[in-house]
Amino acid sequence: MGKSRFHWLCFPLLKLHSNFRRCPLSKRSLIIAIVCLIYLFFVVSQVGHSQQHRARRTDKDNIRHTSGLYDLEINGALSASEDLQTGGSIAVPTRSNVVYITLKSKRLKPVHIRGTIRPKLRRKVRRNKSDDISSTRNKLVSLEQDSGHIKRNFAPKTTRKETRDVNYKLLDIIQKSNDAKADSHISSIRIYSQRAPPWFSAQDVKTMRFLADGKVLRMKEVSRGDVPSLLIFEGETNVPPADQKHAKKTKVCGGQCGIVHRPVDNTEVFAFHLDRVLGLNRTLPAVSRKFSFLHDGQACPVVSWDPSLYQEDFAADRATVRLTWGEYQSSLKQRCWHKNVSPKPGSGCSTVHHYEWSKLVLFDFLLQIHSRLDQSCCGFRPRREDVCVELGHRAECGDQDHVRLANIVYRGHDPRHLVFTDNKGYFDRNEDNLDFRLLEGIKEFPEYAISVLRNRKLREKLLQSLFLDQTYWESQSGRQGIEKLIDVIERRAKVLLTYINAHGIKVLTMNA
Known part of the structure; x- marks a missing residue:
């Protein structure tokens, strides 16, 4: 039985061998x-597959290693702030500091954040839960009543020149009891090294901390006739002597205040x-902040209140230059107040x-702000929902010299x-x-600002700067969302640099 099975298995091989020997020598x-x-191809393919598999494993190990370091680099500061929020109650750090965010997605060495200090933990004070629950319920009732009153006051735009005050003390108490961040006194302005970025002054950092974390005493809605009303929160009533030089107490604000804008x-x-x-230093400090009783708790921009921008009669709005487009172009040709030379009488120069x-x-072109120099949208194709189209201002573009500047x-x-x-x-x-009408008549640009654009330092500096405002950073979906905004500004900066080279525009040091 075994021999027959063996012959049955070997029969095809023997037949193939006999046919092979009968073939001519050339065919064999x-x-x-x-x-x-065929055998050589099979061997080579097996060797290549094994090497590719080994390289893939090596790459995965490298990616795992470098991604861990990258997370340490970006999230190291974040983890420090999270430790502050969950680890206990500490005082707000008084030192000005900065986190250095690199642009590399992979690092061979772990990042080192200079001057990082681990906060000291302190024991939490135990409270009676029953007392807290009963007091919280009572405060919630008053919170709902006051928040409803606030929303009714803030929603409509009135034409009466008046100021409405809302008592905020109860709201502030309930917010502190429910908000762990406020309870632990953790600032949303994240600064971790010894000093702030060099483009921020000490006053900038101080104002940013007040706007982001300052205790709110009162909320006001200020109506100014046909001008949109302002929503102002008032904080500390005692202004430091160093800030009282040009500050003046008004009915609107008796101390430090901030203007709350829409999300x-x-x-x-x-x-x-x-x-x-x-390096322009022409805007007022602004941060992002959440109010539990406004806009469903969304992050709102809060801008510092500066009373020196307003005249004695607050209803008359701010001190504004009144110019038409033609007068503005004429003042550019005359170089008004250049080298501190007073313009001739009747020259049409402004102050x-x-x-x-x-x-x-430069500032308006990068952000494409047209509400100042091109309120009628004459330099670009506006959308139907733009204000200039809805109000019919586009018709003014036929006589551009008489179009008025605003703001x-x-x-x-x-x-x-x-x-x-x-x-x-x-x-x-x-x-x-893009609105190239903004660039008409400009023959010089500030040297430092252009150097930042040319040296490609804009992205790195903006990342470091925006990282300080934790609420804004998170509202833009973190670094990924911030990078998309910077991409837009960088592309416009490239267009602006090309325009400067093509038109021979000078780059000067502007210290005036």
Whole structure:
């Protein structure tokens, strides 16, 4: 039985061997060569597959290693702040500091954040839960009543020139009891090294901390006739002597205050950081902050209140330069107040220094702010929902010289320098629809700002700067969302540099 099975298995091989021997020599050689080639191909493919598999494993190990270091780099500061929030109650750090965010996605060495200090933990004070629950219920009832009253007051736009006050003390108490962040006194301004970025002054950091974490005493809605009303929160009533030089107490604000904008106006915060990074220093400090009783707890931009921007009669709005487009172009040609030379009588010059227009144009072009120099949207293709289209201002573009400029603001004690307010920028305009009308008549640009754009330091500095405002950073979906905004500004900066080279525009040091 076993022999028959063996012969049955070997029969095909024997028959194949006999047929192979009967074939001519040329055919046998060809068959042998084909078999050898097939065997060689099989061996080579097996070796290549094993090497590729080994390389893939090596790459995975490297990626796992470097990604861990990258997370340490970006999230190291975040984990420190999270430890502050969950680890216990500490005092707000008083040192100015900065986190260095690199642009590399992989690092061979772990990042080192200079001057990082681990906070000391302190024991939490135990409270009676029953007392807390009963008091919290009582406060919630008053909170709902007051918040409903606030929303009714803030929603409509009235034409009466008046100021309405709302008592905020009860709201502040309930917010502290429910908000762990406020309870632990952790600032949303994240600064971890010994000093703040060099483009921020000590006063900037101090104001940012107040706007982000200051205790709110009162909320006010201030109506100004046809001008949109302001929503102001009042904080500390005692202004330091160093800040009282040009400050004046008014019925609107008796101390430090902030103007609360809508969540859709969050470009105010980005504009503030861009202004400081470029060295212009013409915007008011702005941060992002959440109010539990406003806009469903969404992050709102809060801008510092500066009473020196307003005249004695608050209803008359801010100190504004009144110019038409034709007068503005004429003042650019005359270089008004250049080298501190007083313009001739009847020249049509305003009180603004010549260099201020160059700084304003640079800032407005990068953010595509048209509400100041191009309120009628004459320099680009607006959308149907834009204000200039809805109000019919596009018809004024036929006589551009008589189109008026708007929102050209200065401080009452300093009419030579502008203050950039209401910085509503647009990030959704493509490079083929930029407002080049903003650049007309400009022959110089500030040297430091252009050097930041040319040296490609804008992204790195903006990342470091915007990282300080934790609420804004998180509202933009973290670094990924911030990077998309910076991409838009970098593309516009590239267009601006090309324009400067093509038109021979000078780059000067502007210290005035």
